[in-house]
Amino acid sequence: MSAIFEMESVSKTYGKGHVAVNAVDHASMKIEPGEIVLIMGPSGSGKTTLLSMAGLLLKPTEGRLLIDGEAINGKSESQIADLRLHTLGFIFQAYNLLSALNARENVEIVMNMAGKRGKAASQRATDILDKLGLGNRKHHLPADLSGGEKQRVAIARALANDPQLVLADEPTGNLDSKTGEEVMELFCHGMGREQGRSMIIVTHNPEFERIADRVLWLEDGHLSNGNGRRQH
């Protein structure tokens, strides 16, 4: 089975000359279909930069990214945006819901962007929200939802276009421990791992280790893969 995502000796350097900072230094990883990979590390270690590159939001200074075996280098901005839309799902720490749209519309909009419209899109958004336990909250605006509910809407949105890879940045970072547990449960069951969906989760929360297939450790821009467990 081929990897859904590959990062080959990828580096990201900010600034030039003597003020240059290597945020990520020759990082490599390979994500298999259905695999959940955790990236952990101290604050300022380059996790967000790494995730941004994995999410095709940031161009590496060096190295190569491949999605489903296809290199990203050389693709246009529009082609990359299309790949993000159809292949990747994003879950952000701050939820990043559109404040003017209700829960269902927040899920629906990414399907609309991907060309799915009308009742079919609306029904799928409703189905996903029902599955995540938000059936009775779908008409509420984000301002009227709790943190846990917002994160579940964000998860629903990430799943809307049935992506092969979901990238999550501190998905429980803004939640209390009980709600965090519930959200983690969704990552374990309900996000389609069994259908071959892969996940890269950046987190400080060690509880995620129990659902991860592998844990990678990032420190000072160096990504280590010591037997699937962290080195520190």
Next chain:
Amino acid sequence: MLKLAWRNLTNEPTRMAISVTGIALALVLILVIAGIFAGSEEFAVAYIKNEPAPIWLMQSGVSNMHMSSSYIAPELITEAEQIVGVKDITGVLYSGGNLESGEDSILGYIIGVDPQAEIGGPWKLVEGRQNPERDEIVIDAELAKRLGVELGDNLSLYDQDHEIIGLSRGNFGIGSSLAFVNKQTLSEWMAVQPDAASFALVRPEVGFDVDGLAARMQSELPDLNVMQQAEFAASDKELIRQMGVDIIRAMNIIAYIVGLLVIGLTIYTATLERAREYGMLKALGANNARLAIVVLGQALISAALGILLGVGVAYGVATLITKVSPDMLILIDPAYVLNQVPIMAVVTGLAALLPASRIANLDPAIAFKA
């Protein structure tokens, strides 16, 4: 994406109200000013349009009543009367003069009419009689109100008192007040022969083709200019329009800039406040064109609502002003309103450019920043 544009707007009703009101005010300014000029044009040609004379004669080289001086010698009028198809010709004298009552004074256009003539005088008399003898005058009822005079009172014209013997309607507007005096008297003031005329109003025999008669009169009277009523009114209207066109253009440009700034600033600040949301949409896969649709959609929805409100308010203002001050006719031409729609759409598009370019430069990685 248009749904998001609409929701972004309705989610912030105050900002939406500012944006819509700004557009509406700009449009009210454009329509009312244009309406005032259109109304004054209409008043200016009211005499030509309301006199029952399909053909008008004037001095060769003259094609306007306003801002021109015309003289037709008595023998030319007699010659014109001999042309087959002409029923009768009424000569009127035309001059400017100050209508004074006490301290109040209004510059008017004075028409000298023969008291025996069937046409050439006020076309809508509301009180008194309409054929002024020596030292008598007919003025518009609104002008009388403005000067604080009534039927039987005296007005001073050319330093001579004139008794108001009739009050008419429709001949008093901005920059265009008509008063009717005795032709003999006006000829003395103008120092011309009493049978001479500034303009001559021609009525054809019943059944005669007006076009053919006008053409024949022109060929037989080379020293005169022969114009048909509609042509003469249009020519005068065009002159008035040209006099006001620069003012209208300047006011329109100001109004467009006001509209541009109001939409531009409200959409721009709204875009800045939602920069993170737009960045997130970019991260999820929205391209710049899709996001530009959201911004342009917001601007166009604001503009559409502003146009609807503006047109409604402009018609309301026009009706109210005309009711309160009948001399101020504000004519809002629906065609002119329709012309404003594409212009406002372009203005709106320009206003959306800055916020759209701001979004185009947004880094989608902003979505991962806490």
